[in-house]
Amino acid sequence: MKQKKPKYKQIIDAAVIVIAENGYHQAQVSKIAKQAGVADGTIYLYFKNKEDILVSLFQEKMGTFIEKIEEQIAGKESAAEKLYMLIQKHFSLLSEDCHLAIVTQLELRQSNKELRLRINEVLKNYLNVVDQIILAGKDSGEFSSTLDLRLARQMIFGTIDETVTTWVMNDQKYDLVSNAEKVQELLIYGFGKR
Amino acid sequence: MKQKKPKYKQIIDAAVIVIAENGYHQAQVSKIAKQAGVADGTIYLYFKNKEDILVSLFQEKMGTFIEKIEEQIAGKESAAEKLYMLIQKHFSLLSEDCHLAIVTQLELRQSNKELRLRINEVLKNYLNVVDQIILAGKDSGEFSSTLDLRLARQMIFGTIDETVTTWVMNDQKYDLVSNAEKVQELLIYGFGKR
Amino acid sequence: MKQKKPKYKQIIDAAVIVIAENGYHQAQVSKIAKQAGVADGTIYLYFKNKEDILVSLFQEKMGTFIEKIEEQIAGKESAAEKLYMLIQKHFSLLSEDCHLAIVTQLELRQSNKELRLRINEVLKNYLNVVDQIILAGKDSGEFSSTLDLRLARQMIFGTIDETVTTWVMNDQKYDLVSNAEKVQELLIYGFGKR
Amino acid sequence: MKQKKPKYKQIIDAAVIVIAENGYHQAQVSKIAKQAGVADGTIYLYFKNKEDILVSLFQEKMGTFIEKIEEQIAGKESAAEKLYMLIQKHFSLLSEDCHLAIVTQLELRQSNKELRLRINEVLKNYLNVVDQIILAGKDSGEFSSTLDLRLARQMIFGTIDETVTTWVMNDQKYDLVSNAEKVQELLIYGFGKR
DNA sequence: GATGAATGAGGCTTCATTCAT
DNA sequence: TATGAATGAAGCCTCATTCAT
Structure with missing residues (x-):
């Protein structure tokens, strides 16, 4: 069977x-082309330039990422549960794709400012999901009504991101997913006694 | 008037x-030399190579950074207060040096993996200070005795870092320091009602 | 008209x-590229680095050199005649290509030790041809049976090389080839009376 | 006791x-200064520039070299004996100073064309000694009256030089001096039977 | 659509030499 | 005399992108 997968996805996966x-910095276009099994020039039939590959990569993967998380959250009643599912799914999706974890946590951050701004655009969709959870929590009375949306969002994203990055930098050698519950609890209840 | 400041510091500031x-990626050695008011070759009397400038920069600045934070924390009794001073000082030091904020939050992260590993070595000293606070809080009974050290550390650093990065990416257009108290409270009490 | 000559040879000749x-020391890659009528980067499609150009140059030219000499020697009966043809062809090939003579006698010797070691590897093929002649002469009884192979080889190569070098340093202003016979006689009979 | 040796010689030996x-190519002025135990700048009180160090080095060493060879030759009657002494002394002087052997046979040849021309000027004094021997041999009837002076000179120098170079490139691991007699015989009698 | 040979701009680093002390 | 900190010119190589086939 010939490769049916359109070259677009084939190149992104490569x-x-x-x-x-x-x-x-060692991911030259020619290397990507070789991995994808196409000629260098073919890349430019599907992507405007190298930056476009990376942004598209992030869009594509992050799109799927968000979809799956939204699916998980959909049925849940409480904000606490939603937050748990977000973290749990975030952790498990990256645990299942070690290449993607390395790329998003370490490698893509080496891109220049402009590219990172465009990546941030894509990230906004993720942050919107986070915001929905926070607002739902405030609405339902689970979270303090004075909770600052931006700070809460930064705390959730910062904590999750730092947790994943540390895990990747430690060569993914411990189980990330099993931390999900404690992370959620820390976010909701903080360091204080319960 | 002669430049009294030793060239080493002069070059780092440049x-x-x-x-x-x-x-x-646009910070060529020749540009740094020009800004420092020395010849290109002079750089190499004080630094082994370009990477050495960047690591030294981080070491020098982070060293001062940590010293100042430790000074602030020294007198404080409670872990809560110490954590507040850490955040407050972290925010105010970066607020006072907008160039340094851009460099640490955005630009230095574009360095290659090897350089980032060396930067992480320096960062460990900061994380040690964070750890001291968490352990003190657990000792004193302010923080839950079951609090996971690593997760708490990741939550503190992740939240602070994300908060500063967002602020820098928004062109530092709002007051960062005034967020210190709320960030500290969120870390200690979480999102729950109080 | 398109350049038919493959770029590899084109670059070496340049x-x-x-x-x-x-x-x-003034033979920059950019100068070679310009002379070859290609872009600087094209050089690196055919050669690993600058040193590789020089080693390849020597291999290529010395390969042809040896081939032609072997052709000349092939039919000859006596070692004396073979030695004469070796010298005669050595002199005439360099006389016909004044650029090559300068490069091999003067310029390539300025290369660093590593490069010269690699050049010496190539030279060994030439010295093997010399050895064949000496051994043939000893076998046939033309040369003394006590003749020391290494010394004889050094004398032949040293004399030829010094003769060519002197000629090149005198700006090739006299006829080199006409010395071939006398050089051969000197090698075979020495300075003594005949 | 303080260094009495004038700095000039001190620097050349260094x-x-x-x-x-x-x-x-790794012999930087600063390294020579360090080895000589003087400051970089001091070099320039005794030598015009780096090239001047190298030419002076060659002059100084070659001057002594020639003097010693002339001493040896002085008393000898026959040209054959003189030639033997020349070779014997040439070999033994370089055998006794392995550093000098490496420098003259391998390293100094990496110098650029201009420097080599100046070195050749110095070499002429050596070649003059060779010429005296050849002429004496022709005068006395030991050597053929039709012997070509230039070719004979090239053969003597080329053979000696190639012999020493081969010995140095083989890490000076065999005895060079013991080859002197055979080299002299080969030069005088050639490869023919005797 | 697919190829891949060719392009060419751009920067880190070394080291001989100077000159104020 | 002696020092040594400072100078600054100069070149190899990479790799994203194009375009003739």
Whole structure:
């Protein structure tokens, strides 16, 4: 059977592998082309330039990422439960794709300011999901009515992100998912006694 | 008037300015030399190579950073107060040096993996201070005795870092320091009602 | 008309000319590229680095050199005749290519130790041809049976090389080839009376 | 006791050691200064520039070299004996100073064309001694009256030089001096039977 | 649509030499 | 005389992108 997967996705998947295995600065277009099994020039039939591959990669993966998280959250009643599912799914999705974890947590951050701004655009969709949970919590009375939306969002994202990054930098050698519950509890109740 | 400031510091300060204003990838050695008012070759009397400038920059600045934070924390009784002073000082030090804020939050993260590993070594000293606070809080009974040290550390650092990064990416246009108290409260009490 | 000659040879020939005309240390890659009529980067599609150009140059030219000499020697009966053809062809091949003579006698010797070691590897093929002649002469009884192979080889190569070098340093202003017979006689009979 | 040896010689001796141990291209002025125990700038009180160190080195060493050879030759009657003494002394002087051997046979040849031309000027004094021997041999009837002076000179120098170079490139691991007699015989009688 | 050979701009670093002390 | 900190010119190589086939 010939490769049915359109070249577009084929190239993005190749990029994830090449970047994860070689690092951002060693991920030349020619390497990605080779991994994807196409000629260098073919890349430019599907992407405007190299930056476009990376942004598309992030959009594509983050789109799927958010969809799956939204699915998980959909049925849940409480904000606490939603937050738990967000964290749990975030952790488990990255645990299941070690290449993607390396790329998003370490490699893509080496991109220049402009690219990172465009990546942040994509990230906003994720942050919107976070915001929905916080607002739901405030609405339902689970969270303090004086909770600052931006700070809460930064705390949730910052904590999750730092947790995943530490895990990746430790070569993913411990189980990330099993931390989900404690992370959620810390976010909701803080360090104080309960 | 002769330059009294030793060239070593002179070059590091020039590097901070050049990187902040031009971006990491546009911070050529020749630009740094020009900004420092020395010849290109002079750089190499004080630094082994370009990477050495960046690591030294981080060491020098982070060293001062940590010293100042430790001074602030020293007198405080409670862990809560110590945590507040950490955040407050962290925010105010970066607020006072907008160039340094850009460099540490955005530009230096574009460095390659090897350089970031060396930067992380320096960061460990900061994380040790954080750990001391958490342990003190557990000792004194302010924090839950079951509090996971690593998770708490990641939550504190992740939240602070994300907060500063967001502020820098928004062009430092709002007051960062005034958020210190709320961030501390969120960390200690979480999102729950009080 | 398209350049039919493959770029590999095109670049090597350009290198010979550039080195001969500008000297080893003034033979920048960009100059060679310009002379070859290709872009700087194209050089690196055919050669690993600058040193590789020089080693390849020597291999290529010395390969042809040895082939032609072997052709000449092939039919000859006596070692004396073979030695004469070796010298005669050595002199005439370099007389016909004044650029190559300058490069091999003067410029390539300025290369660093590592490069010269690699050049010496190539030279061994030439010295093997010399050895064959000496051994043939000893076998046939033309040369003394006590003749020391290494010394004889050094005397032949040293004399030929010094003769060519002197000629090149005198700007090739006298006829080299006409010395071939006398050089051969000197090697075979020495300075003594005959 | 303080260093009585004038700095001039001190620097030249340092240069020989530094070049022999590090190679021509790694023999920076600062390294020579350090080895000589003087400041970089001091070098320039005794030598016009780096090239001047190298030419002076060659002049100084070659001057002594020739003097010693002339001493040896002085008393000898026959040209054959003189030639033997020349070779024998040439070999033994270099055998006794392994640093100098490396410098003259390998490292100094990496110098550029201009420097080599100046070195050749110095070499002429050596070649004059060779010429005296050849002419004496022709006068006395030991050598053929039709012997070509230039060719004979090239054969003597080329053979000696190639012999020493081969010995140095083989890490001076066999005895050079013991080859003197056979080299002389080969030069005088050639490869023919005797 | 697919190829891949060719392009060419751009920067880190070394080291001989100077000159104020 | 002696010092040594400072100078600054100069070149190899990479790799994103194009375009003739």
